[in-house]
Amino acid sequence: MNRIQDLIRDRDLGPGDRLPPERDLAEQLQVSRNSLREATRTLEIQGIVTIRPGAGTFMRDSGVTPLNDALVAYLTNGSDALVDVFEMRHILEPQIAALAARRCTPDDIQQMEDLLEAQRLEIEQGETGTRGDTAFHFAIAEVTQNSALVKVVTAVADILGQSREDPFQAPGRSKRSLSSHRYILDMLRIGDSEGAREAMEHHISVVEPIYPPGTSARIHQGVVEPAKFLREVRD
Template identity: 35%
Template sequence: MDFKPIKTKKIYEEIVEQIKQMIVHGDLNPGDKLIPERELAEKLEVGRSAVREAYRALEAIGIIEIKPGEGTFVREMGFKSMTDIMSLAVQTGKNSIFELLELRKIVEVEAAALAAQRRTEEDIQMIKKALDEMEKDIQKGNLGDISDIKFHYTICAAAHNSLLNKLMSSISETMKREMVTVREKLYRVPGTPTRLLEEHKKIFEAIIKGDELEARKTMFINLDNAEKGFME
């Protein structure tokens, strides 16, 4: 456990951040036991009370578990834990948001193709509703992040794959934060809102027609453009 000396006013927050970073990067894994408070305080060159406060903060958000008489452990990976780790990863910076955008390309491009193949009339109506909301948001000058999320989630739902739905649910909160961050940057470029709306309309049209290849293509273009625009 390669901890670094703390040199800041908010000591316990820096300790929390270091432990979060170690979990995100795989230096600490679910089930791993953290070193005792006194030993960690010595390594970080801080007071023991700061370490105790950091451990309590991490326990409060469900990242670690303090077992009296046994020690402090990174929580085992469950549904909530997976969501927490995804959230922590995206909070670490630009590269992590890029990785989430990359993950979305891997998952949602094929989901669009499945939606074109399996969508029901009800699915089409739900996707259309989200698209209409997005158009209204853009007309009002809003980010449209929530309607955008609804659009992509209804497409994944239209793929009718229960495991895909669980995966998307597990990263829902992370995606909400990512969507705001990405759209805030993309919207600085004139004409971007209109372009994004047109890209979404093409995805919808491909799904209505049942054109799997076109659905893949248009979804890829939308997510790839978002990725490139954010990384510029």
């Protein structure tokens, strides 16, 4: 498998590019065709390639669909799905906010201010503000300028979306969310990394739902990108 990955790097193969035919590739790598098939199946499971019967093996898009699918499948498989989600949020998002505080620009701050204003309008119109909420968290990940981190956040955004729309949310959750978002933004604006981390930790704690025993929490899909959300609100 490592030798196939070396070949992919050496030939600078990108999304949609076709790998050499199986016979040719086996000869180039000096391996049996059975060994080659096992290796390519492993790469397919990892989301690196896709095997199209009768057509060949192709490089897969560099997105995170396999990771996303795996996380959603895992977390929808039990009654404690959203408990796991919030534990994940407590671990992941405060550190993202801390990094964002060190790297955000004035333009980033302005975009997030626009997102919070759009979220406020959503809530005033009687909506939950969920779409604005999701877009704000995604924007924080984007300003870290860490592409791997953004991909991970994109992969789990489907899961986090459910944690913001769940029927067991306490009354007033939307307004508390908006208020704590504003405090997070204040910390980002002044570049206070530790303050941003603490503000995000507090935010997750105050919006975390409480589930009755035996409740089965299901997963709702829906990544909300900041720019798309703002366009829709303004239209």
